[in-house]
Amino acid sequence: MKYKLRLVLAAACFSLLFVPDAQGRQGGASNGTARREVAVTVDDLPAWGDLEKMTYITRKLLKSITDNKVPAVGFVNESQLFARGETDARVALLQMWLDAGLELGNHTFSHILIDRHPLDAYKEDVIRGETVTRMLLREKGMKLRYFRHTQLRTGPTAEYKEGLGKFLAGRGYTVAPVTIDNQEWVFAEVYSGAKERGDKETMKRVAEAYLKYMDEIFAFFEKLSREFLGYEVKQTLLLHANELNADYFEQLVGMMRTRGYTFVSLEDAMKDKAYGLPDAQAKMGLSWIHRWMLAKGLEMKPEPAEPEWIASLHKSYFRR
Ligand SMILES: [Zn+2]
Numbered sequence: 001m002k003y004k005l006r007l008v009l010a011a012a013c014f015s016l017l018f019v020p021d022a023q024g025r026q027g028g029a030s031n032g033t034a035r036r037e038v039a040v041t042v043d044d045l046p047a048w049g050d051l052e053k054m055t056y057i058t059r060k061l062l063k064s065i066t067d068n069k070v071p072a073v074g075f076v077n078e079s080q081l082f083a084r085g086e087t088d089a090r091v092a093l094l095q096m097w098l099d100a101g102l103e104l105g106n107h108t109f110s111h112i113l114i115d116r117h118p119l120d121a122y123k124e125d126v127i128r129g130e131t132v133t134r135m136l137l138r139e140k141g142m143k144l145r146y147f148r149h150t151q152l153r154t155g156p157t158a159e160y161k162e163g164l165g166k167f168l169a170g171r172g173y174t175v176a177p178v179t180i181d182n183q184e185w186v187f188a189e190v191y192s193g194a195k196e197r198g199d200k201e202t203m204k205r206v207a208e209a210y211l212k213y214m215d216e217i218f219a220f221f222e223k224l225s226r227e228f229l230g231y232e233v234k235q236t237l238l239l240h241a242n243e244l245n246a247d248y249f250e251q252l253v254g255m256m257r258t259r260g261y262t263f264v265s266l267e268d269a270m271k272d273k274a275y276g277l278p279d280a281q282a283k284m285g286l287s288w289i290h291r292w293m294l295a296k297g298l299e300m301k302p303e304p305a306e307p308e309w310i311a312s313l314h315k316s317y318f319r320r
Contacts, residue, residue, distance in 0.1 A: 034260030036222070038235040039269035040065075040072040041176055043107055043148060044080075046093040047241040051086050058093045060246035066100050068253045071265040073176065074241070075107035075148040078129045091132060098140050103266075104133050105146030105176060114153045115283075119163050126168070146266065147173040152181065152238070152285030161281045176266060177275060178238040179225070181287035182217045183306050184210070186314050188244040193317035195243060202313070207248050209307055215255050216304040222259075224289050224301060225274075233289070234269040235261075 047057040065072050074097045081090045097104055109129035112122055126147070134144045147168050154175075155161030168175060187210040194202035218235075225233045239245050245252070256263075269275075280294035290300045305311075 036232060036259060036261045037264045037269060038237050038256060038261045039264050039266040040070050040237050040239065041075065041266060042072055042239050042241050043075045044240045045074045045076045046080055046090055051089055054093055057241050057243060057246040058096055061241060061249055062096055062100050064249040070263040073103045073105055073146055073266045075105045076133050077107050077109065077111045078132050079110040081132055094136055098136055104137060105148055106130055106133060106144060107148045108150055111150050114150065115156050119160055122164060123167050145172065145174055146176045148176045152178055155281060156283055158281045177236050177288040179233055179235045179288050180217060180221050180237040182214065182238065185240055186306050187310060188240060188242040190310055190313045190317060191244040209310055210244060210248065211251055211255055213306055214252060218259055220304050221287060221289060228289060228293055229274055233274045234264060234272040236266065236269050
């Protein structure tokens with residue numbers, strides 16, 4: 001899960017600072033000529049919830065992923081594997097990802113919150129999160145090579161970020177970046193809340209709003225990339241293993257295909273030279289495009305927000 005403060009940042013001067021769109025590509029479904037690439041990553045494996053829900057999500061999501069030949073990488077929180085009498089069944093869900101020809105990475109053991117723990121505790125949680133995943137990968141002749149920060153937070157201070165970066169590199173990790181950052185988790189939590197209540201009409205409305213929102217998010221980051229880099233980066237998309245994506249990944253694939261996307265592996269996407277740019281230290285979870293911009297002293301641009309009714313439904317379902 002990812003919690004992020006709503007960005008309300010002035011975009012003044014933004015357009016003056018950037019090179020024009022060198023390739024002249026336009027976002028949007030109307031352009032059939034766009035050739036775009038995206039790597040799909042799925043966080044919080046095997047999923048949050050009970051075994052029944054985890055199994056539903058894994059089966060259905062994997063079916064859409066494999067039917068559409070999407071070379072996704074799943075990021076694991078191994079703490080989710082340990083429940084009395086269920087551990088084998090939960091590990092079997094991870095095995096399904098590998099048997100589908102997909103790759104797994106580490107997303108820390110406990111989904112540790114970087115702002116609340118010193119670096120040593122964070123490092124320990126990274127190491128603890130390797131055990132089962134590494135074993136399963138080894139059986140397939142694969143290595144554990146990707147790490148995804150929880151909440152996309154890379155460190156509350158420059159020193160922390162640098163220390164963690166060195167530690168991760170030393171353990172052989174490549175940090176998995178995200179360019180298409182989004183608030184999908186808000187839609188997903190509302191969707192699951194409606195599902196629990198048996199409210200099919202709200203589920204449908206939420207799903208429709210989600211697909212529309214994601215289309216807007218893609219358009220936003222495509223444009224941001226053109227303005228900043230002069231071309232559209234090979235994008236990296238962040239999603240989560242949840243009921244919304246289990247039920248609607250197929251439609252999400254349709255939206256991406258309409259925008260001209262083909263699906264590439266994370267390894268292929270990261271061959272784009274942009275991923276070698278310095279990424280700024282930031283307290284919150286941000287798209288790597290914004291991190292690259294901040295590192296150059298540029299300001300961020302406000303991202304599209306989820307509709308107000310989604311935000312208020314989220315509040316009403318999860319008021320604590
Ligand atoms: Zn997560």
